[in-house]
Amino acid sequence: MNLELFWNKQIGFPLLTLLIFLPVAGAASLWMRRDPRGARVEVLILSLIELVLSLLLFVKFASGVPAMQFVENVPWIVPLGINYHVGIDGISLFLVILTTLLTALTVIYSWDRVREHLREYLICLLILETTMIGVFVSLDLILFFVFWEVMLIPMYFLIKTWGSGPERDHAALKYVVYNLTGSVLMLVGFIILYLNYHDWAVTQLGRNPYSFNYLHLLFAPLPLEKQLWIFGLVFLGFAVKGPVFPFHTWLPGAMLEGPIAVSVMLSGVKLGSYGLLRFNLPLTPEASQMAVPLMMTLALAGLIYGALIALTRPNLMAMMAYGGISHLGFVTIGLFALNPIGIEGALLQMVNLGVAGAGMIFILGFLNDRRGSFDLDEYGGLAKRAPRLAALSMVIVLASLAFPGTNVFIGEFMVLAGVFQVYWVYAAIGVSAVILGAAYMFSMYGRVMMGEIRKPEVAAMSDLNSRETVIAFTMAGLIVWIGLYPIPLLSRMEPSVRAVVERLKEGNVPDSAIVRIDPNNPHAYILKMLADPNSDLSQTLKNLPEKPVR
Amino acid sequence: MPFTFTMTPVDVELLMPEILMTGLLSLILCLDFLFPRIGKTTLAWLSIAGMGGIFLLLAGYFIDGRHGTLFHEMYVIDPMAIFFKAFILGTTILVFLASIDYLKKVPVFRGEYYFLGLLAALGMMLMVSANDLLSLFITLEFSTFSFYILVAYLRDDPKSNEAGLKFFILGVFAAGLLAFGISLIYGETGSIIFTDFARMHAHLTPGMVIGFLLIFVALGFKIGAVPFHAWVPDIYQGAPTPVTAFLSIAPKAATFAILLRIFTATLGDIRGDWVWLIVAISAVSMTYGNIVAISQKNIKRLLAYSGIAQIGNVLIGLAAASKMGDGAILFYLMTYLFANLGAFTVVIIFSNLTNSDDLEDYNGLSRRSPLLAGALLIFFLSLAGVPPLAGFIGKLYVFVAAMNEGLLALVVIGGINIVISMYYYLIVIKRVYIYMPKDNAPIPVSFPMRLVLITTVGGVLLLGIYPKAFIEISAAAAELFSRML
Structure with missing residues (x-):
């Protein structure tokens, strides 16, 4: 985890910087554009370039080492020890690719749907893409925090301006207030960590005493009491963003009131769980071990609670929001199994549920565009009218309930295998939630697609057009591909996950007998x-x- | 003690910025009444050019690291004082630029406005060098006096007159407390020089405690910290907006120079005895300012309450009372200067056209002037502390300094306050960007205003994105200041 491969050893140009800042540059150039079609084409090309660049990461990625790769490290605010330090490893690689993919698909989805303030909408999307990629690749805590915070602004405007619900004002503000509260507490945790490093570095190194560098911070031993504080504060930040039960109350509002683009990003890009895996587990290993019972309880409560609420909601989007909370519980129990198979399963599951969750949201978007409602009772028998939609959404629904052969099944299997090794009761409760998940997903699919056509409006609904087919087909294709052949993902994830597990075993309190070497x-x-x-x-x-x- | 007045050429050189400033304001006054036909805008540009020259001179002094004391240690020139002098001059320059348009609407006494502004700036420049209680009292009153007149400048506007009267009564009251405190301390110790108190390492007698508390209350009025904040909203609302902008930054910064001299340099050894007071006032100021700001309907009052909260944030650095804390205060004040002055500039431009400060009239500003709306967005996000703008680095810096001294609870309160403040800043931003305007007329932005906006936006972005040089300047000023005493 402490190794770094610099970009110039791997590829001829600073790929990560390009990935981060290309969308912002594009957003700046959009100010000049007046014609909506040109703006759309420009953003589509930009987002496809981003996708290609992120796939280049995948191709050039050196698998088999836990190193940070494509690293760039430039001094930024030297007196406070803040650097522009970015890099990716097996943990962040696929989340970056997922982000660029979802952004590109969202641009395609919004093609003819967003007409009001189109330019501003596209600018918000691009800035959002920059901040999400920035969060995944930052190796400097302040740089990470910068992207983490800036993300709130485009999200706020997206929910507020292009949302469809009547309560979108409230939902947007709630989103910002909840997430900001979590993140300032996280910042306090970061500062404790930073000052701890300072105290250690002054005695051990005698120079470079201030650093927000993630890799440096890993080196400074942390007393258990400080670990618990840091774990708690940083966890709050990620738990709100996740969202982990019981910090989830902003999510249904934001998804119900916000536009499809927001829902796609909220259910597709698992920022909170990434933060737990990247920061909480390696930085505070002992505290993470102590927190296992609490974390398992919260995660399982979310798992069951989300699924139960989803069963009772007659609204498709609310169902997906609570379903998302339930899915996140699965990721969290996998993470806190704290063994290789559990964590790797959780990481794979972040990607899988991202694909399946975002896919479901796109399907809901298609339905809503045709029918103008998320109400379950407004549909029924749609499969007769729109066979392509029905078939592709079947694949996505099957994935969401972890049907064998789909990607989510593999992740879920690994997570449960990992959790069984810890304590079988947790796994048993987890399995029961799978059944609940199957119940609400099947009943939803049945009520929307199957049966007789009862409403005349449904009879008039059209099948997917070519753009929509591209989106749904990409999602379904990914689901099947990862479901049948997940090795390219797992082989790249494994070394980094193993490094995290090693770290958890070694521990990080001052008296542990590990040899510490000046980085x-x-x-x-x-x-x-x-x-x-x-x-x-x-x-x-x-x-x-x-x-x-x- | 027989008092002998001697001035060596070195002393004159040290005093050169103040001497030049006195010359400049005398020149402006004479030009104004000897040649009544001279354009008032010319006077403004002349003062700005003069102050720009003095600013450069101060920059040179800072780089050379000049320092020394004058008049039997009454008066001190050190990098900290030079930093604050330059800070005040910079503020005055920007305020003058922002006043040019505004004054075109005022029928009489337009030349005197610049004279009084320069006089206030000179007073504050002297104030930041005060090294004993007596020179503190004199210089503080000197600078406040010009503000009494400036606040009541719109003589046909009852609100401005009321504000002037209120400001005067409160100011005189604070001066009384200050004088009383000084007399108590002199009675207990037989000295009035800051450095003497530091050398004595005296334990606090009850008389000294009361004396310093009284001085702190008087200075608390000047910075508008809770519970001495009651005057702030009324006077901000009533005063001419450029004066409000001036008042919200320069005197507060000058007072912080004094607070730093008293608390970290003079009383630094007994930090344990007073830190709880600063912590409490800081926490209450932030929380009260931010919560009350939520319900404001007038943008000047909103900025008044947000200013109270910002002062609470600066006090976090004072509570740390370390070198890092001192540096953090200086840096935070710079971020506050750009963001707050920028926000007030937007208010000035807007009210010049519409004669309104109501938040409701800001609806749909982005459709009327994308420049103003974008600038306001940046200023508000910076005040709230959103990265990568100046306010974020400022907050991070004071938080780190405070955590270094173990003030975890205060930092958590500060963090929660970021959330509260984000709420009302976002409400304004929502009005600006999302609501429909009642009146679609575009808002013109004149050249001087554009200059202020560009400087302040540039400052906010520069301090946020590449703050290295500014952090080094603040740290250098704090470092030398701590070593000097």
């Missing part, structure tokens, strides 16, 4: 050990056998 100068430590005849290293060298052992 900036690893040789100094080894030389010091060699100079000391009583050091472990010297003893080991002395006792080395004549021939190297194979």
